[in-house]
Amino acid sequence: MPGLSIAVANLSTSIDDAAFATAVAAIGLQVSRDFQSEWGVGGALTATRITLDDGAANIDAATDAIVYVGDAANDPTLGMDGVFGYHAQNNGKLPYSFVYLDVCKQYGEAWSCTLSHEVLEMLADPTLVLTIKGPAPAGVAGAAGQTVSYELEVCDPTQSDTYLINEVAVSNFVNKAWFGLPGGSPTTNFLDLALSPFGMRPKGYFQYEDAAGAHTANGTAVDAQRLAARAILDGHRRTARRRAVIARQLQTQKSPEPDSAGQSGERPH
Numbered sequence: 001m002p003g004l005s006i007a008v009a010n011l012s013t014s015i016d017d018a019a020f021a022t023a024v025a026a027i028g029l030q031v032s033r034d035f036q037s038e039w040g041v042g043g044a045l046t047a048t049r050i051t052l053d054d055g056a057a058n059i060d061a062a063t064d065a066i067v068y069v070g071d072a073a074n075d076p077t078l079g080m081d082g083v084f085g086y087h088a089q090n091n092g093k094l095p096y097s098f099v100y101l102d103v104c105k106q107y108g109e110a111w112s113c114t115l116s117h118e119v120l121e122m123l124a125d126p127t128l129v130l131t132i133k134g135p136a137p138a139g140v141a142g143a144a145g146q147t148v149s150y151e152l153e154v155c156d157p158t159q160s161d162t163y164l165i166n167e168v169a170v171s172n173f174v175n176k177a178w179f180g181l182p183g184g185s186p187t188t189n190f191l192d193l194a195l196s197p198f199g200m201r202p203k204g205y206f207q208y209e210d211a212a213g214a215h216t217a218n219g220t221a222v223d224a225q226r227l228a229a230r231a232i233l234d235g236h237r238r239t240a241r242r243r244a245v246i247a248r249q250l251q252t253q254k255s256p257e258p259d260s261a262g263q264s265g266e267r268p269h
Contacts, residue, residue, distance in 0.1 A: 003042035004064040004095075004123060008115065010049045011070040011078045012101060015111070020069070021047045023112040026168035027119055035120055038175050038184050039154070043123050052082065057090035065095040065126055067118050069111065073100040073232050080236050095126040098236055106229040113162050116170035117155040121238060125152040128242045131209060132179040134198045137217050149209040150179060150198060151242055158189050159219075160203040207239050214243045 008027075010020045024047035036042040050058050059066060066087065070078045080098055087096050097118040104111045124130075131149035154173045161172035172191045176184030180197055188195045200206055202221035207214055216239065218227075234240060 003036075003044065004126060005044050005062060006046070006065045006067060006119060006122065007059050007063040008045055008047050008067045008119075009059065009069065010047065011051075011068055011083065014071055014101065015069065017047075017049055020049075022166070023115065023168050026112070026165040027116045027170055030116060030165055030170045031119065031123065034190055035123065035173065038173075038190070039124055041123050043119070045119065052077065052086045055086060055089050059091060063091075063094065065097075065122055066091060067097045067099060067115065067122070069099045069101075069115060071100065072102045073098070080233065084236060095122055095128075097122055097238065098233060100233070103229050103232050106232070107160075107226055109160060110162070110169040113160075113169045113171050117159070118238075120171065120173050121153050121155055124154045128238060128245055132181065134180060134208075136210070137198070137208065146210070151207045151209070151214075151239070152179075153207065153238065156239075157195065157200040157204040157206050158191075158193070159201065159205060161189075161191060161193060161201055163191060207242065213247070214239075 008020075008024045010017065012020075024045050028045040031043050031045070046060070046063075048059070068083050068087070070083065073079050076082065079100075083098065087094075099111060099114050099118055101111055104114050107114070130152040132152060133147050134150050136146040136148045155171045157174050157178065158172040162169045163172065164170070172189055172193070174189050174195070175187055176182070177186060178188040178195070178197055188197055188199075193201065195201055198206075200217065200219045202219045203226070205216055205218045205222060207216050209215070230237060235244070
């Protein structure tokens, strides 16, 4: 799997460029030293400062993906809506993620850790379409013995488990063994914390899909404050965008289309 060139764009007025560059460099080291050997994908991270410039593009055209880091998710100019409008106008269908300091604060997490989380998950599945088959989570009514599709989000199950690289907090991540995949470390997560395959850490969560759609399972320490922090980003979170993709796929499967004789027929599943 080829690596991505990821621009990490500083929109914030409270993170100076030197501290920002230090964090991005630490996450770049995490990618090359810790993540790539497990998942077989690397990436080159570039720290940059941008302004919206009335919608004029100022991200390198060679970039494969972008992570925007800002102060407040609901800021009228530099919040999600304003930045997404800029992104849609200038960067088309490039994969993107948001990190906002107010959301990180409510979540009780260092912004560098959230940034690490977003970068690693973008590298693992930039297009938000990859899933791995596994057993239905315990406790799901009527699902015993069934198989569901777990989304390839490699940091969600270990949410809020962190470690330091050059004094910068970065996110723990699951290994291939978490998904029951061969070819990686025998442990389920990089820090080798207690975590079963297809399970989650106390503050972690995961999303899975079955015939009824997408569902989220949360760890025992996920409280109302953490759920509210996720909700701030609403439809711009990776999991929310996955749900939109799933909904479109399900709608496509249900919609009839004309066959060669001009009659309607079901799309193949």
